[in-house]
Amino acid sequence: MIRKAVTMEPKPMNPFSVFWNIDVRNSMLLGTTILVGITGTGCNRPDREWTGDSKVPSETKASLSVVDRVSAGPVPRKSMQLYSLQPGRVEPYEQTPILSKTSGYVESVAVDLGDKVHKGDTLIQLRAPEYQYQVAIKLGAIEQYEAQIEQAEAALGASQAAERSALAMVQEVQARIERAEAQYQRWKSESARTRELVAAGAVTEKLADETLSQFQAAAAVRNEIAASIESQRAKLLEAQAHVGQAQADLKAAHAKLSVAHSEHAQSLTMVEYLTLKAPFDGVVTSRSVDAGHYVQPAGSSNATPLLTVVNSQRVRVLVDLPESEAFYVNADTFQGNQGDSVELLLPAQPGKRIAGRITRTSASLDAESRSLSTQIELDNSEGKLLMGGFVQAKILLEEKKDAWALPIGAVVRKNEEAYCCLVVDGKIEFRPIQTGLRVADEFEIVSGLVGTETVVLARAGGFKAGQSVEVLVKK
Numbered sequence: 001m002i003r004k005a006v007t008m009e010p011k012p013m014n015p016f017s018v019f020w021n022i023d024v025r026n027s028m029l030l031g032t033t034i035l036v037g038i039t040g041t042g043c044n045r046p047d048r049e050w051t052g053d054s055k056v057p058s059e060t061k062a063s064l065s066v067v068d069r070v071s072a073g074p075v076p077r078k079s080m081q082l083y084s085l086q087p088g089r090v091e092p093y094e095q096t097p098i099l100s101k102t103s104g105y106v107e108s109v110a111v112d113l114g115d116k117v118h119k120g121d122t123l124i125q126l127r128a129p130e131y132q133y134q135v136a137i138k139l140g141a142i143e144q145y146e147a148q149i150e151q152a153e154a155a156l157g158a159s160q161a162a163e164r165s166a167l168a169m170v171q172e173v174q175a176r177i178e179r180a181e182a183q184y185q186r187w188k189s190e191s192a193r194t195r196e197l198v199a200a201g202a203v204t205e206k207l208a209d210e211t212l213s214q215f216q217a218a219a220a221v222r223n224e225i226a227a228s229i230e231s232q233r234a235k236l237l238e239a240q241a242h243v244g245q246a247q248a249d250l251k252a253a254h255a256k257l258s259v260a261h262s263e264h265a266q267s268l269t270m271v272e273y274l275t276l277k278a279p280f281d282g283v284v285t286s287r288s289v290d291a292g293h294y295v296q297p298a299g300s301s302n303a304t305p306l307l308t309v310v311n312s313q314r315v316r317v318l319v320d321l322p323e324s325e326a327f328y329v330n331a332d333t334f335q336g337n338q339g340d341s342v343e344l345l346l347p348a349q350p351g352k353r354i355a356g357r358i359t360r361t362s363a364s365l366d367a368e369s370r371s372l373s374t375q376i377e378l379d380n381s382e383g384k385l386l387m388g389g390f391v392q393a394k395i396l397l398e399e400k401k402d403a404w405a406l407p408i409g410a411v412v413r414k415n416e417e418a419y420c421c422l423v424v425d426g427k428i429e430f431r432p433i434q435t436g437l438r439v440a441d442e443f444e445i446v447s448g449l450v451g452t453e454t455v456v457l458a459r460a461g462g463f464k465a466g467q468s469v470e471v472l473v474k475k
Contacts, residue, residue, distance in 0.1 A: 067468050067469065067470050068463070068467070068468075068469045068470070069469070069470045069471075069472050070423070070456050070458070070459070070463075070469045070470070070471060070472065071456070071457045071458050071471075071472050072423050072454050072455060072456045072457055072469075072471045072472075073454060073455065073457060073471075074451065074452065074453065074454065074455070075404045075405070075406060075445060075449050075451055075453065075455055076404070076405060077402050077403065077404055077405070077451075078402075078403065078405050079399065079400070079401045079402065079403070080398075080399070080400040080403050080405055080437055080439045080442065080444055081396060081398070081399045081400075081439065082328065082396075082397045082398040082399070082437055082438075082439050083394055083395065083396055083397065084321060084325045084393075084394075084395045084397050085392060085393070085394050085395075086319050086320065086321060086392075086393050086395065087319075087390060087391070087392060087393070088317045088318060088319040088344070088376070088390070088391045088392070088393040089317070089318050089388065089389070089390055089391070090315050090316075090317055090385045090386065090387055090388065090389045090390075090391060091315065091316045091317075091318055091387065091388075092282075092310035092311055092312050092315060092316070092387050093311050093312075093313070093314040093315055093316055093377070094279075094280055094282065094310065094311035095308065095309075095310045095311070096279050096280075096308070096309050096310075097305035097307075097308050098123060098124070098276055098305060098306050098307040098308065098309060099297075099298040099303055099304075099305055099306060100124075100126060100273070100276065100295045100296070100297060100298065100303075100306065101270075101273040101297060101298060102126070102128060102131070102270060102273045102274065102297055103128070103294070103295065103296055103297050104126035104127055104128035104274060104294070104295060105126065105127045105128070105292065105293070105294055105295075106124060106125075106126060106127075106289055106290065106291050106292060106293045106294075106295060106306075107125045107126060107127040107291065108124070108125045108291055109123070109124050109287070109289060109290060109291060110122050110123055110124065110125070111123050111284050111287075111307070112284065112287060113284055113285070113286065113287050114283065114284060114285075115283070115284045116281075116282070116283055117278040117281070117282060117283070117284060117309060118278060118281050119278055119279065119280050119281055120277055120278060121277060121278045122275055122276070122277055123276045123277060123278055123284075123307055123309075124275075124276040124289065124306060124307070125274065125275055125276075126273075126274040126275070126276070126295065127274065128274055131267065131270045131271045131274065132271060134267040134270065135264065135267045135268060135271060137267075138260060138263045138264035138266075138267045139264055141260040141263070141264075142257065142260040142261060142264055144260075145253060145256040145257035145260050146257060148253040148256065148257075149250065149253040149254060149257060151253075152246065152249040152250035152252075152253045153250055155246045155249060155250075156243065156246035156247055156249075156250050158246075159239065159242035159243040159245070159246045160243050160246075162239040162242060163236065163239035163240050163242070163243050165239070166232065166235045166236035166238070166239040166240075167236055167239075169232045169235065169236075170229065170232045170233055170235075170236050172232075173225060173228050173229040173232050174229060176225045177222070177225045177226060177229060180218065180221045180222040180224075180225045181222055183218040183221065183222070184215075184218040184219055184221075184222045186218070187211065187214045187215035187217075187218040188215050188218075188219075190211050190214070190215070191208075191211045191212050191214070191215040194207060194208045194211040194212075195208055276306070276307075278309055279309065280309070280311050281311065281313070282309045282310050282311040282312065282313075283309070283310055283312055284307055284308070284309055285308045285309070285310050285387070286305065286307060286308040287306070287307050288304060288305065288306060288307075289306040289307070310387060312380055312383065312387055313379070313380060313381050314377060314378070314379055314380055314381075315377070315378050315380045315385050315387070316359075316375045316376070316377055316378075317342075317344065317356070317375065317376040317377075317378065317385075317391060317393065318373065318374070318375055319373075319374045319375075319376065319393045319395070320366070320369065320371040320372065320373055320374070321371060321372045321374060321395070322370070322371055322372075323365055323370045323371065323372070325372075325397055326365065326371070326372035328340075328397035328398045329358060329361055329372060329374060329395075329397065330358065331358045331359060331360050331361045331374070338357065339357035339358035339359060340357065340358045340395055340396055340397060341355070341356075341357055341395075341396045342355070342356045342357060342358060342376050342393055342394065342395050342396070343355055343356075343393075343394040344356060344376070344378075344391045344392070344393055344394075345391060345392040345393075345394065346385075346389075346391055346392075347390065347391070347392065348386075348389065349384075352384075354378065354384070354385075356376045356377075356378050357376065358374050358375070358376055358395065359375050359376055359377040360374070360375050361373065361374045361375070362374075376393070398437055400436070400437055400444055403436075403437075403444045403445075404444065404445040404449060404451065405439075405442045405443065405444055405445065406420060406442065406443050406445055406455065406457070407441055407442055407443075407457055407458065408438075408441045408442065408443060409441075409457070409458040409459055409460060409461075410455060410456060410457045410458065410460050411433070411435060411443050411460065412430070412460050412461045417432060418432070418433050418434065418435050418443075419431060419432055419433060419460075420433050420445075420448075420449070420455050420456070420460060421455065421456035421460040421463050422453050422454060422455055422456070423454045423455075423456060423469060423471055424454075426468055426469065426470070427466055427467065427468055427469070428456070428463045428464065428465055428466060428467045428469060429465065429466075430465050431448055431449065431453070432448055433445055433446075433447065433448030433449060434446040434447040434448055454471065456469075
């Protein structure tokens with residue numbers, strides 16, 4: 001509270017001095033009398049001195065001395081906590097709509113609304129005989145291709161045996177050629193020697209003719225065997241080609257068998273799709289199917305969830321924070337930091353509070369709402385939080401312990417700079433300061449003060465440098 005102290009110099013009483021010292025509470029009662037006195041006196045005293053258009057006489061104006069009384073003191077230290085109170089909604093940690101992969105008729109439904117299920121439990125059994133038939137067909141194809149493999153293996157064995165036989169024949173002919181060549185060379189040499197003996201008269205012409213006949217027979221045998229080896233080599237090449245073909249047939253049979261196994265596995269998978277199972281431990285929260293219903297596969301346009309299973313043992317509380325507060329949010333997923341503490345207030349359970357921490361954020365603002373999506377994960381094994389329920393989230397965004405704090409009325413801003421007013425020897429002095437966190441009507445003072453100053457705590461913007469003030473003393 002600011003008051004004005006008014007001091008008066010002793011002067012003769014006149015209507016003007018009465019007017020300026022009169023108690024405000026009596027002004028309404030004495031106004032008429034005083035005005036009459038002023039009018040009468042003013043007309044009979046032309047020697048009164050006036051200054052400008054002022055309605056206050058100069059001697060009365062000079063007699064006033066005004067000093068502002070201000071509330072001031074040292075800068076207080078306190079713990080500053082910036083909270084954000086935002087609405088939130090409770091969502092299950094996991095939620096899965098159950099749809100069918102294939103089309104078929106519902107044979108049985110094993111669960112109902114509110115039932116607890118465990119991972120792998122059968123929820124719905126569908127009936128589609130055509131998938132069972134496909135399994136039998138693919139199994140028959142496997143047996144067929146296994147028989148083809150046996151035939152291909154037998155054919156490969158036969159062709160390999162023929163190849164070995166042809167190779168042996170080639171080797172045998174090669175050996176015969178070598179023997180024929182030796183005979184050819186022997187009789188060639190013998191015939192030449194016999195001709196020399198005939199010329200010398202050592203042997204008869206008849207012996208020479210017999211030797212020549214042996215030489216010609218050896219040459220004929222050699223040529224015959226040389227011709228047969230080409231035939232045997234051609235048979236060997238043919239046998240080798242049959243081996244290659246048998247190997248290719250065996251490889252193709254194995255490939256067909258592999259395809260048949262894959263198709264059989266696919267048909268078994270399609271049969272498995274006829275049994276819809278629980279994806280995790282949870283509770284059935286919706287059911288829209290009964291025995292005998294015809295269901296469409298998930299990809300069709302008119303497919304609808306048959307059941308909904310949620311994991312409510314752990315929940316996510318979704319809270320959207322405005323852009324102005326998003327800067328302060330810390331989640332425990334960022335560099336291992338601990339997330340901001342949160343206190344959840346349950347409107348449906350007055351007085352009930354649940355403590356938690358921010359687990360993760362979207363790390364980006366929504367393009368339309370300009371808000372940051374945050375999540376608070378909580379254990380809900382006791383079922384205190386209902387899915388889809390609303391809560392109030394009180395988030396501790398920032399906390400400064402033992403910080404200097406000034407009320408908003410003590411801070412003066414000019415352009416982008418901040419100042420406060422100090423009282424030094426009864427006069428106002430401006431001091432530049434740096435502000436930090438703002439909580440309600442208080443600013444954190446980061447720098448500019450040492451803590452021993454006397455700071456004006458209210459209406460700082462109404463003072464001028466060098467202005468005389470009197471500090472109010474608290475009683």
